[in-house]
Amino acid sequence: MKFVKERRFLLFLAIKLLQQLLTLKRTQYNLAIDGSEKIETNINTPEVSGRIGYLKDAGHAILKNELFIFGGSSDLKKIARLEDCEFKELPDRLIDRFDSVSGALLSFMNRVYLCFFNYPYKNCEEFDGISSTNSFLNTNHVHCFGTLGEYKNQMVVLGAGDLPGQEVRRKVELLEIGGWKEIADFPVDITVASTITVPEGMLVLGGWNPGWVSGGIYYKSVYLLKNEIWSFVGNLSEPVSDSTVFRMSEWIVLVSGDSENNFVERFKWNEEQIKELEIIGENPNTILNPIVFETSRNFCNTV
Numbered sequence: 001m002k003f004v005k006e007r008r009f010l011l012f013l014a015i016k017l018l019q020q021l022l023t024l025k026r027t028q029y030n031l032a033i034d035g036s037e038k039i040e041t042n043i044n045t046p047e048v049s050g051r052i053g054y055l056k057d058a059g060h061a062i063l064k065n066e067l068f069i070f071g072g073s074s075d076l077k078k079i080a081r082l083e084d085c086e087f088k089e090l091p092d093r094l095i096d097r098f099d100s101v102s103g104a105l106l107s108f109m110n111r112v113y114l115c116f117f118n119y120p121y122k123n124c125e126e127f128d129g130i131s132s133t134n135s136f137l138n139t140n141h142v143h144c145f146g147t148l149g150e151y152k153n154q155m156v157v158l159g160a161g162d163l164p165g166q167e168v169r170r171k172v173e174l175l176e177i178g179g180w181k182e183i184a185d186f187p188v189d190i191t192v193a194s195t196i197t198v199p200e201g202m203l204v205l206g207g208w209n210p211g212w213v214s215g216g217i218y219y220k221s222v223y224l225l226k227n228e229i230w231s232f233v234g235n236l237s238e239p240v241s242d243s244t245v246f247r248m249s250e251w252i253v254l255v256s257g258d259s260e261n262n263f264v265e266r267f268k269w270n271e272e273q274i275k276e277l278e279i280i281g282e283n284p285n286t287i288l289n290p291i292v293f294e295t296s297r298n299f300c301n302t303v
């Protein structure tokens with residue numbers, strides 16, 4: 001591991017352009033894992049016409065130690081790779097459109113699966129680092145606004161943003177040889193949650209229940225899926241959906257998507273519950289599914 005020798009671990013945070021009151025807001029920095037340092041970075045993107053940022057609502061994934069982005073508002077079929085502090089587009093494109101707001105993606109077994117953005121919200125395509133192919137195993141239920149995760153070395157999907165009353169918003173399906181199999185329903189209706197794999201199983205963090213009336217409910221809860229049973233294992237600092245969650249050394253780091261204060265927080269997992277939860281940063285604006293990954297202190301910085 002190249003970064004272990006660094007003075008301390010840092011994470012590189014969200015690069016995204018937002019259209020807010022006709023101003024393009026750019027959020028781009030390296031943040032120390034303990035929150036003690038925040039350093040501006042400079043990563044370039046190809047020019048795009050209009051006021052939609054290149055990175056807006058693109059999905060991101062690490063595949064074979066490289067960062068890729070997929071789709072997003074500026075071009076729903078683009079695939080780009082981060083090379084030398086610049087996003088460079090690949091010659092190949094996605095087969096179908098993708099957007100990280102209602103679609104879900106996961107890096108799993110040397111492929112990136114991009115799923116549920118397109119009608120009928122039951123299928124995926126898979127990208128191998130060069131090109132993308134259709135994945136023919138359809139889920140049993142619709143999962144637009146759903147979430148992918150990895151549980152016991154299998155891919156899992158939970159939640160959906162269907163119309164109320166269809167009773168599929170809690171549906172959880174596991175990809176086994178031969179197809180997707182339904183397992184225990186999630187305890188509550190849920191969309192746009194986040195997941196992280198732990199040795200005991202998989203955690204589901206935050207999310208949103210669109211509810212029967214406008215407004216809906218954001219969650220701050222964390223649930224564990226273990227032995228195909230769901231249990232409540234703790235709360236985050238505040239209700240949040242569309243966050244990016246990943247592991248960095250002994251910490252699990254959550255970078256807020258949609259929430260009140262846009263916190264960046266970290267916690268430890270002790271096999272049974274979350275502990276030592278602390279806020280290490282706060283973003284000035286709301287970024288859905290921020291592009292975040294582990295890096296080093298001097299990664300693409302401006303000085």
Ligand SMILES: *[C@@H]1O[C@H](CO)[C@@H](O)[C@H](O)[C@H]1NC(C)=O
Nearest residue numbers: 220221232233234235236273
């Ligand atoms: C989690 O948050 C809920 C709602 O605020 C609260 O009722 C509950 O006691 C909290 N549980 C833990 C373990 O913090």
